Amino acid sequence: MKIVFQDCGKNYHRTWLFRHLNLELDLGNGNQPLRLAVLGGNGSGKSTLTLMISGQTNPTEGSIDWIDSHGKLIPSDSWYKHIALASPALELPEEFTLQEWFNFHHSVKGFASAVTLDHLISICGFSSNTKSKALLTFSSGMKQRVKLCMALMGTESLVILDEPLTNLDVSGNQLYDNLLNTYLGNRALIVASNRADEYKKYCNQILDVSQISAEQSV
Helix, strand or coil: CEEEEEEEEEEECCEEEEEEEEEEEECCCCCCCCEEEEECCCCCCHHHHHHHHCCCCCCCEEEEEEECCCCCEECHHHHHHHEEEECCCCCCCCCCEHHHHHHHHHHHCCCCCCCCHHHHHHHHCCCHHHHHCEHHHCCHHHHHHHHHHHHHCCCCCEEEEECCCCCCCHHHHHHHHHHHHHHCCCCEEEEEECCHHHHCCCCCEEEEHHHCCCCCCC
């Protein structure tokens, strides 16, 4: 499966983050899956780029296509089936309890075999009664743990993690490493970050968004 950017540009409030971006991302196969770090400082567009890949936001100009292994276009309304995304830009449904959110996510996206809510709670270090608590009562660190678990415990072909260690303490950082080592497997990975501890151990390719000028192609 491939993701192809054709002459893409994105602007906010009349300011261009990048223009004329031509890029092909091959998600690879079981032996050599994509392991890409998208780097750049605050405001460089790295988070926006990941949201464009996932279909959460559209380019201002140009196009993005997902192409399957047979060379056929994947409709944009089906991209979500292939993507697991954890990002500060995506909010959890705070009116849901953890149990309700787990069940809903399971019905739409599914999880890897043997993943249960009790297992997720144990991995996150939550107490057993956390399942009945509304997500709006969770701390920012607890919400981030849930986001990472939902993204990494699935079966989607591509995992996208935007600033994954946001709001996590030392034990949360250990959870991050544990989830990647246990659940990523041979799936493709894109990490958007400006912190080496978020991507260096897991990514062998780099795209520096801050180096994409208004007229530069990658």
